[in-house]
Structure formats: structure tokens, C-alpha cells
Amino acid sequence: MKFEQSLSNELVSLLALSLVSLIFLKLISITKRSTAPILPPGPIAYPVVGSLPEMLLNKPAFRWIHNLMQKLNTEIACIRLGSVHIIAVTSPELSREFLKKHDAIFASRPDAVSARLISDGYFSLAFSPAGDQWKKMRRVMVSEVLSMRVFRRLHAMRCEEADHLVRYVYNQCKNPLINGVVNVRDAARYYCANLFRKVVFSGRFFGLGTEDEGLGTEEREHVDGLFTIISCLYGFAIADFIPWLDVFDFDGHKRIVRNAVKNVRKYHDPPINKRMEMWQLGLKSEQDDILDLLINLRSSDQTKPLLSVREIKAQIIEIMIGIVDNPSNAAEWALAEMINQPHILAKACQELNRVVGKDRLVEESDIPNLNYVKACLKESFRIHPLSPFNVHHVWSKDVVMGGYFIPKGSHVLLSRPGLGRNPRVWDEPLRFKPERHIVGESSEVEFVDxxxxxxxxxxxxxxxPGILLGSTITTMLLARLIQAFRWKPPLETDIIDLSESRHDLGLAKPLIARATPRLDSQIYKQLYI
Structure with missing residues (x-):
């Protein structure tokens, strides 16, 4: 009897101890949860779809995200789209953590409809997830295509296109029907596209061009296709966040990108195929351009080509995208701002007079001494980037950043306007003031901050990897335009409309301005010899 009573007391004590232990563990769990880092601030998400409905009702998505961050008064936000956490950042301190401190787990790319179609299944460099293909294409681009050796070798081609830019604008000045009224956006974009076609295909035009040496129908269709691709790249397609909806293409994103890629490849693929055939048949023996270089790269044992036709075609589209967007947009915005502030334009011209003079055109060798011209472009990059975010990164592990929990698989977007217009960082952030980038007379202005x-x-x-090439193209574009021509609004009483496009960060309307020759007529005549 005593034994049974003792056993009963032990069982009661054991049960009581178990209950107390469970309560204690629950309290610890609640405490841990309450002190654990939380997600960055963001909107309340619906089950399954997250904030996709709200995003679709407030397009374009990048403006909705930035407006949301302003309302929340935050420099880091988390927006769940489908099952994906989008982490948007406008803080330079957090950006440095992402790109420098945690670069190793920040180095991959998310799967996206646009990137997959443009790269033909991730065969190019910029859009490929981290892995062997990315490492291979990075070696190709850094060690070969964008090497200093190739940069120097293609110098003459770049000079030829800089001359052609001046010749084209000069033709507009001589045309009595338009009296020097120039569509600067067209001139800038076509200069960049011409330069690409020159260094890749050794030819300026796909067709015959026009009488004033402008672009023909083929080139216009080609450039339009490229900028359609750029506008859709990582464009927040529904299928990027709910993959099983890809087949329905509800927002038409897939169709638009596929058609644009088709239009571009219609002009790229025939010359690529023809050139490869020439090398195979022994009809070509010297490398004249980047296409020849890519075709002739060999594997480590030298027995077979390093790159497949598919890889070459995908990488050439990517190179083209990288060349046409940033330089043309930066030069167009910079010139628009400078026309509206004539003292800035005059100061840039004075620098060109001092460094270059007026009896020759500015050359690439002058660039290190053109600090004020570069400061104007850097200011344009700061206030007026074309793309709202950097190319999207995907986070490869759970991490705590700035006191917030960033889940594995999150898409991290560093905001270009959010950083460049951050009032905590920049004095008068919306004012175009190039002087802010000139630290001292002996310090050279660099585009990378x-x-x-x-x-x-x-x-x-x-x-x-193409910072040198991109910087050179951008600086030569603006320097040639402002050295060779005076610029004013089309009508003397006008000012340039600096309204921003709703759909991207470019000018809402192309920059239309009146150009008049600024140098001696002999300088221009030499371009026709």
C-alpha cells in the first residue's frame, strides 16, 4: 500500500515537473521569438500571392516600391511577391554590406523570364546564376573581350565612330529644312549602337543608312528592339514570382521580350553564322573585331572552340545591351541639364578649350584631364539613372543585415535613384551640381563611387567588367557634342522640359535642341576626306 502510494506520488511529481518544464520551454521559445530579428518593414502580404495584386494595380512596379518606402520612411523594405521576398535598399551603408561585406552570398542571380530569354537559357555572363557557366563567361569577358589589349586594338574603330557622330550632327546643321534641330536621344543612342556594330561586326549599318549618314530602317528596328529588352529586363513579371503561371503569360511580359529578342537576333545571327562559316572554310585568317575573337577562343587543350554558337550569340546581345543604355541616357540628361543652366555648359566648354583647344577634336587621350565634363556625367548618373535598380541579386543563405532578417532566396535590389537622391547623403539631392564631385584639382573624377x-x-x-569601355564611350559622346557644337533650346524663349518618364527614369520626351558649329569649318571638312 505504501509502495503504491509512493509510486503515485512520484508519478504526480513527474507529471508536475514535465508540465513545469513544458511551460518553461514555451516561455523561452516565446522570448526567443520576440527578440529574434524581424523582416524589414513592408506591406501586409496576402496568402500565396503576397503583394502581387497591389503591385499590378500600381504599375510601374519600381515607382510603387519607391513610393511605399517613402510612406514607410525606411531605407530597407521587404515586399513579398508570390513566395519571393523582394528586399529594396536605398541606404549606402546597407549597400556596402551587401556588395562588400557579404558579397560571396550575394553573387547569384534569380531566375526571371526576361533574363532567361535574353541569355538563351543563361549562356551569357551578367544574367547567369553563380556557377561554372558564370565563371567561364566572366573569364572570357574580363581576360579577353574587355582586356586592355583588346581595348587598345579597337581604338581606331572607336575614333571612327566619334568622328561619325560629329559628322552626323554637322549634317543636321547644314540641312536647311531642319536648321540644326537635332534629336539628341537618337544621335546618342545611334552613336552607341554604331560603335557596337563597328567593334563587333566591323560595320556601322545592317542596311544602307540614310543620305545624312543617319540610320536606316534596319538600324532603327535594331535599336528599338534593344531598348524594349532593356525596359523589360527583370521587369517584375507575374511568372517570376508564381512560376506555374508562366504558361499563361497573363501580363504579356514573355511575349514582349521574346519578340524583341527575335527582332534583335534577326540582325545579329546572319553575320555571326556567316563569319563562323568563313573561319571554318579558311576564308578568313585575321581577327578584326570582337566576333572574330569570340569565335577563335580555344579550350584549355586547344583542340576545340571554347564557346559554342549559342554562347557567342547570347553574349553579343548582352554586350550590346551594356553599351547602348547607360552612355546614351547619361549624355542626353547631362546635355539637357546643361542647356537649362548655360553657366555649366560654358564651364565645360572652357575646360575643353583649355585641355584640347579649338584646332582639333577631343580624343580619348584627353579624357583624364576633362574633370568637369566627367563631373557633369557623374552628376547625370547620380540623379538620372536609366534603370531604377541594379541587376537583381539573389541571397544564398539566411542572414541578419542592419538588424533585419533577410531570408535565403530573397531578391535584393539596390535602388539607383534611392541612393543617388538620398537627402541624408546628398545636399540638394535633386539639383544638378557637377562641382560636388570635384574633390581637388589633382584628384581625377571617377564614375564609380x-x-x-x-x-x-x-x-x-x-x-x-566593362567600366573602362563604358566610361570612355560616355565621356567621348558628351565631350564631342559640347566641344563641336553650341547648344540651345529649339526656340530661343524655350527651356528644356526635364520631366521624367513615368515608365522609366529617362526624359519623358527626347531631347530636341538646336546645334550650331562651334569650331572652324576646316575641322568638320576633314571628317569627309
């Missing part, structure tokens, strides 16, 4: 207070060319492991 190492403190990530702005994004011109991306940095880190997935940073742009």
Missing part, C-alpha cells in the same frame, strides 16, 4: 552613395557601374563580384 566606392562608398556606394550612388550607382553608375555596378561593383562587387557581379560588378560591371
Amino acid at each position: 566606392q562608398e556606394l552613395r550612388m550607382l553608375s557601374f555596378s561593383t562587387g563580384r557581379r560588378g560591371c
Whole structure:
């Protein structure tokens, strides 16, 4: 009897102890949860779809995201779209953590309909997830295509296109029907596209061009296709966040990108196929351009080509996208701002007079001494980037950043306007003031901001490997335009409308301005010899 009573007391004590233990563990769990880092601030998400309905009702998505961050008064936000956490950042301190401190787990790319179609299944460099293909294409681009050796070798081609730019604008000045009224957006974009066609295909036009040496129907269709691709790249398609809806293409995103890629490849693929056949048949023996270089790269044992036709075609589209967008947009915005502030334009012209003079055209060798011209372009990159975000990164592990929990698989977007227009960082952030980038007379202006207070060319492991080429093209474009011509609004009483497009960050209307020759007539005549 005593034994049974003792056993009963032990069982009661054991049960009581178990109950107390469970309560204690529950309290610890609740305490841990309450002190654990939380997600960055963001809207309340619906089950399954997250905030997709709200995003679709407030297009374009990038403006909705930025407006949301302003309302929440935050420099980091988390927006769940489908099952994906979108982390948007406008803080330079957090950007440095992402791109520098945690670069290794920040170096991959998310799967996206646009990136997959443009790269033909991730065969190019910029859009490929981290892995062997990315490493291979990075070696190709850094060590071969964008090497200093190739940069120097293609110098003459770049000079030829800079001359052609001046000749084209000069033709507009001589045309009595338009009296020097120039569509600067067209001139800038076509200069960049011509330069690409020259260094890749050794030819300026796909067709015959026009009498004033402008672009023909083929080139216009080609450039339009490229900018359609750029506008859709990582464009928040529904299928990027709910993959099983890809087959329905509810927002038409897939169709638009596929058609644009088809239009571009209609002009790229025939010359690529023809050139490869020429090398195979022994009809060509010297490398004249980037296409020849890509075709002739060999594997480590030298027995077979390093790149397949598919890889070459995908990488050439990517190179083209990288060349046409940033330089043309930066030069167009810079010139528009400078026309509205004539003292800035005059100061840039004075620098060109001092460094170059007026008896020759500015050359690439002058660029290191054109600090004020570069400051104007850097200011344009700061206030007026074309793309609202850097190319999207995907987070490869759970991590705590800035006191917030960033889940594995999150898409991290560093905001270009959010950084460049951050009032905590920049004095009068919306004012075009190039002087802010000139530290001292002996310090050369560089487009890349190492403190990530702005994004011109991306940095880190997935940073742009073509900074030298991009910087050179951008500077030569603006320097040639303002050295060779005086610029005013089309009507003397006008000012340039600096309204921003709703659909991207470019000018709402193309820059239309009146150009008049600024140099001696003999300078221009030499371009026709």
C-alpha cells in the first residue's frame, strides 16, 4: 500500500515537473521569438500571392516600391511577391554590406523570364546564376573581350565612330529644312549602337543608312528592339514570382521580350553564322573585331572552340545591351541639364578649350584631364539613372543585415535613384551640381563611387567588367557634342522640359535642341576626306 502510494506520488511529481518544464520551454521559445530579428518593414502580404495584386494595380512596379518606402520612411523594405521576398535598399551603408561585406552570398542571380530569354537559357555572363557557366563567361569577358589589349586594338574603330557622330550632327546643321534641330536621344543612342556594330561586326549599318549618314530602317528596328529588352529586363513579371503561371503569360511580359529578342537576333545571327562559316572554310585568317575573337577562343587543350554558337550569340546581345543604355541616357540628361543652366555648359566648354583647344577634336587621350565634363556625367548618373535598380541579386543563405532578417532566396535590389537622391547623403539631392564631385584639382573624377552613395557601374563580384569601355564611350559622346557644337533650346524663349518618364527614369520626351558649329569649318571638312 505504501509502495503504491509512493509510486503515485512520484508519478504526480513527474507529471508536475514535465508540465513545469513544458511551460518553461514555451516561455523561452516565446522570448526567443520576440527578440529574434524581424523582416524589414513592408506591406501586409496576402496568402500565396503576397503583394502581387497591389503591385499590378500600381504599375510601374519600381515607382510603387519607391513610393511605399517613402510612406514607410525606411531605407530597407521587404515586399513579398508570390513566395519571393523582394528586399529594396536605398541606404549606402546597407549597400556596402551587401556588395562588400557579404558579397560571396550575394553573387547569384534569380531566375526571371526576361533574363532567361535574353541569355538563351543563361549562356551569357551578367544574367547567369553563380556557377561554372558564370565563371567561364566572366573569364572570357574580363581576360579577353574587355582586356586592355583588346581595348587598345579597337581604338581606331572607336575614333571612327566619334568622328561619325560629329559628322552626323554637322549634317543636321547644314540641312536647311531642319536648321540644326537635332534629336539628341537618337544621335546618342545611334552613336552607341554604331560603335557596337563597328567593334563587333566591323560595320556601322545592317542596311544602307540614310543620305545624312543617319540610320536606316534596319538600324532603327535594331535599336528599338534593344531598348524594349532593356525596359523589360527583370521587369517584375507575374511568372517570376508564381512560376506555374508562366504558361499563361497573363501580363504579356514573355511575349514582349521574346519578340524583341527575335527582332534583335534577326540582325545579329546572319553575320555571326556567316563569319563562323568563313573561319571554318579558311576564308578568313585575321581577327578584326570582337566576333572574330569570340569565335577563335580555344579550350584549355586547344583542340576545340571554347564557346559554342549559342554562347557567342547570347553574349553579343548582352554586350550590346551594356553599351547602348547607360552612355546614351547619361549624355542626353547631362546635355539637357546643361542647356537649362548655360553657366555649366560654358564651364565645360572652357575646360575643353583649355585641355584640347579649338584646332582639333577631343580624343580619348584627353579624357583624364576633362574633370568637369566627367563631373557633369557623374552628376547625370547620380540623379538620372536609366534603370531604377541594379541587376537583381539573389541571397544564398539566411542572414541578419542592419538588424533585419533577410531570408535565403530573397531578391535584393539596390535602388539607383534611392541612393543617388538620398537627402541624408546628398545636399540638394535633386539639383544638378557637377562641382560636388570635384574633390581637388589633382584628384581625377571617377564614375564609380566606392562608398556606394550612388550607382553608375555596378561593383562587387557581379560588378560591371566593362567600366573602362563604358566610361570612355560616355565621356567621348558628351565631350564631342559640347566641344563641336553650341547648344540651345529649339526656340530661343524655350527651356528644356526635364520631366521624367513615368515608365522609366529617362526624359519623358527626347531631347530636341538646336546645334550650331562651334569650331572652324576646316575641322568638320576633314571628317569627309
